[in-house]
Amino acid sequence: MTLELRNVTKRVGVDMHIHDTSLTLASSGFNILLGATNAGKTTLIKIMAGLERPTSGEIWFNGQNVTGLSPQKRNISLVHQFFVNYPSMNVSDNIASPLRVAGVSRKEIERRVGEAAELLRLTPYLKRRPSELSGGQQQRTALARAIVKDSGLVLLDEPLANLDYKLREELRDQLPDLFAGRGAIVVYATSEPSEALMLGGHTATVMAGQVTQFGPTGTLYRQPRDAATAQVFSDPPINITRALKAGNEIAIGETRFAAHGPISDRPDGVYTLGIRPHFVTSTRQSPDAAEVSGVVQVTELTGAESIAHFEMGGDVWVAQSSGVHAYDVGARHSFYVDTGGCLYFDGDGRLVA
Amino acid sequence: MARITLDTLRHSYMPNPEGPEDYALKEIDLDWEDGGAYALLGPSGCGKSTLLNIVSGLLTPSEGRILFDGQDVTTLPPVQRNIAQVFQFPVIYDTMTVYDNLAFPLRNRGVAETAVDARVREIAVMLELDDMLGRRAAGLTPDAKQKISMGRGLVRDDVNVIMFDEPLTVIDPHLKWKLRSKLKELHHKVRATMIYVTHDQTEALTFADKVVVMDDGVVVQIGTPVELFERPAHTFVGHFIGSPGMNIMPCTVDSGRAIVDSVPVATDNSADGATGRTEVGVRPEFVAFADTGVPARVVRVADTGRHRVVEARVAGAKVHVVVGDGVSVPDGGAFLAFAPAMTRIYSDGWLVGGAH
Numbered sequence: 199m200t201l202e203l204r205n206v207t208k209r210v211g212v213d214m215h216i217h218d219t220s221l222t223l224a225s226s227g228f229n230i231l232l233g234a235t236n237a238g239k240t241t242l243i244k245i246m247a248g249l250e251r252p253t254s255g256e257i258w259f260n261g262q263n264v265t266g267l268s269p270q271k272r273n274i275s276l277v278h279q280f281f282v283n284y285p286s287m288n289v290s291d292n293i294a295s296p297l298r299v300a301g302v303s304r305k306e307i308e309r310r311v312g313e314a315a316e317l318l319r320l321t322p323y324l325k326r327r328p329s330e331l332s333g334g335q336q337q338r339t340a341l342a343r344a345i346v347k348d349s350g351l352v353l354l355d356e357p358l359a360n361l362d363y364k365l366r367e368e369l370r371d372q373l374p375d376l377f378a379g380r381g382a383i384v385v386y387a388t389s390e391p392s393e394a395l396m397l398g399g400h401t402a403t404v405m406a407g408q409v410t411q412f413g414p415t416g417t418l419y420r421q422p423r424d425a426a427t428a429q430v431f432s433d434p435p436i437n438i439t440r441a442l443k444a445g446n447e448i449a450i451g452e453t454r455f456a457a458h459g460p461i462s463d464r465p466d467g468v469y470t471l472g473i474r475p476h477f478v479t480s481t482r483q484s485p486d487a488a489e490v491s492g493v494v495q496v497t498e499l500t501g502a503e504s505i506a507h508f509e510m511g512g513d514v515w516v517a518q519s520s521g522v523h524a525y526d527v528g529a530r531h532s533f534y535v536d537t538g539g540c541l542y543f544d545g546d547g548r549l550v551a
Numbered sequence: 552m553a554r555i556t557l558d559t560l561r562h563s564y565m566p567n568p569e570g571p572e573d574y575a576l577k578e579i580d581l582d583w584e585d586g587g588a589y590a591l592l593g594p595s596g597c598g599k600s601t602l603l604n605i606v607s608g609l610l611t612p613s614e615g616r617i618l619f620d621g622q623d624v625t626t627l628p629p630v631q632r633n634i635a636q637v638f639q640f641p642v643i644y645d646t647m648t649v650y651d652n653l654a655f656p657l658r659n660r661g662v663a664e665t666a667v668d669a670r671v672r673e674i675a676v677m678l679e680l681d682d683m684l685g686r687r688a689a690g691l692t693p694d695a696k697q698k699i700s701m702g703r704g705l706v707r708d709d710v711n712v713i714m715f716d717e718p719l720t721v722i723d724p725h726l727k728w729k730l731r732s733k734l735k736e737l738h739h740k741v742r743a744t745m746i747y748v749t750h751d752q753t754e755a756l757t758f759a760d761k762v763v764v765m766d767d768g769v770v771v772q773i774g775t776p777v778e779l780f781e782r783p784a785h786t787f788v789g790h791f792i793g794s795p796g797m798n799i800m801p802c803t804v805d806s807g808r809a810i811v812d813s814v815p816v817a818t819d820n821s822a823d824g825a826t827g828r829t830e831v832g833v834r835p836e837f838v839a840f841a842d843t844g845v846p847a848r849v850v851r852v853a854d855t856g857r858h859r860v861v862e863a864r865v866a867g868a869k870v871h872v873v874v875g876d877g878v879s880v881p882d883g884g885a886f887l888a889f890a891p892a893m894t895r896i897y898s899d900g901w902l903v904g905g906a907h
Binding site (some may be wrong): 234264332334348362363390392395396398419434476496499500501502505519520527 | 594724725732736739751752753757781790834853
């Protein structure tokens with residue numbers, strides 16, 4: 199199965215919501231739309247669903263042009279960030295509703311609802327109404343309805359965003375298994391890079407209505423084509439600074455280190471250097487790490503990791519270290535840059551090394 | 552500001568509660584020191600909102616007392632408790648200016664206008680609202696509105712406690728970290744007793760000096776972020792803090808030592824005194840693949856970008872292993888080694904030899 203967007207654009211008034219976008223999505227693994235709030239992910243999903251008509255371009259599903267087809271005729275499932283269930287129906291009837299509409303036999307409905315409920319651990323709650331469920335159970339009900347329908351195209355628009363993070367962790371683990379082997383094309387929109395990485399598959403990074411890159415998730419993360427993609431695909435934000443290459447040496451501000459890897463073969467000059475926060479740590483991780491220092495402005499603890507925002511040469515840098523570290527806000531701390539993790543971009547923001 | 556004491560507090564929403572399962576709060580004894588920054592952390596339904604409502608006076612507990620600086624306030628209505636609250640959604644007057652919104656709680660109490668002005672400007676600078684004081688609140692972004700809400704909570708310096716109830720819910724994920732750390736900084740400046748209620752570990756650990764972790768109506772641990780990460784007092788804390796959480800495997804005990812799937816495992820604590828259901832807990836960060844050790848089967852490998860999270864099965868339990876770059880992950884059958892100083896025995900969920 200394939201879903202193709204062919205030169206799709208969306209203009210609302212004078213605003214370009216989606217710039218010329220061409221994408222071919224397949225049914226092997228998740229297709230992730232990764233981008234910040236208002237980047238255009240939901241608009242893309244609505245266009246795929248047929249809820250919005252593109253201003254120009256076409257949507258092809260399995261070799262058929264479906265651009266003008268209404269959502270009802272497209273055999274799709276859509277799950278939103280905000281759980282949508284029928285409040286007057288119990289969980290079982292909620293899950294069964296798309297099958298009833300499709301005229302599936304009662305026996306078959308019972309079997310498929312039972313199976314979906316079992317997968318999403320909803321069996322004990324089948325007779326309850328949505329109002330008697332926790333947020334997680336309500337969202338699992340919405341997901342069960344999407345699964346039971348056996349659609350060719352499953353669109354999940356930040357389905358876990360409103361859940362407790364522990365539940366999010368658990369469902370994120372289960373989701374790829376839930377859809378594996380069903381042959382459906384699954385599109386998953388998220389604003390969290392870590393979620394994209396955990397789900398795997400393919401990712402399209404979306405920024406200001408533009409898909410900056412589409413490819414295997416791990417490749418986009420490690421080899422972003424440009425600085426914009428690297429920025430979309432980094433949380434905490436990737437550190438971006440100006441670097442000067444002279445001979446076999448790279449200088450960022452006062453700090454100098456030896457150029458190694460592909461950058462050593464590039465001409466001397468000014469580059470934009472990007473380095474992800476986990477390569478900037480409060481303890482030395484490798485012997486050739488470059489030491490930098492700055493005044494700590496903000497610190498955060500995520501449980502297993504400590505994050506420090508520090509000011510250096512007019513830029514704010516982010517360091518991410520394993521374990522719990524105490525930083526004095528307002529004091530100068532040393533950090534160690536694992537220079538092997540540096541990405542170098544040219545004047546047009548394209549990755550060169 | 553006040554020291555807040557919860558004395559053998561219990562609460563049930565049922566008229567005639569019988570067993571412990573009828574109680575939303577089972578038995579809570581704790582002290583919040585004057586001027587401390589505390590977080591109340593737990594999943595939905597753990598009782599943290601019930602506890603918050605008891606402190607604010609919206610709810611009278613079924614049993615026990617609540618004291619502010621030793622004074623019993625259990626039956627006092629909210630208005631007489633002199634507390635400030637910041638809710639999930641901004642509570643501000645849309646038609647008023649930012650300035651008037653911040654000034655409102657002070658003017659309401661008849662504070663002189665010169666004092667109002669000084670304090671409003673001070674708080675506005677702290678919250679970086681000083682360049683929009685003259686604007687109406689109506690057109691502002693959700694995070695600016697929530698900052699005003701926080702400002703209204705912080706502006707009075709005579710309150711006993713400031714309580715934050717999931718204050719970042721409506722904030723865009725990309726702006727959350729700014730407000731999260733802002734609150735911490737504000738606490739350093741105003742030194743008020745603050746209680747921050749959340750289900751988000753990053754918010755709790757970033758804000759609080761001490762975190763109160765709740766599960767199922769019980770306080771399972773009160774500790775610093777380091778203590779919660781390194782020495783969970785209960786398997787729930789280990790699971791809830793950290794991502795992925797602590798691994799928990801069933802074990803048997805033989806002369807003080809833990810045995811996992813027939814293999815003895817070195818632990819930080821002794822199993823002496825362990826009764827009931829015994830388990831070994833160790834975080835994914837402290838598990839490694841080895842040539843010998845506890846037998847495991849690798850099920851799946853997830854690439855998180857900066858490291859890989861391997862999911863394996865040990866004696867039927869799901870075990871995560873965090874693997875750094877350049878370390879190879881065995882296919883199928885494998886052995887696991889646990890760092891002894893970070894591996895502990897739990898009985899019926901509680902750390903054996905812990906304070907519980």
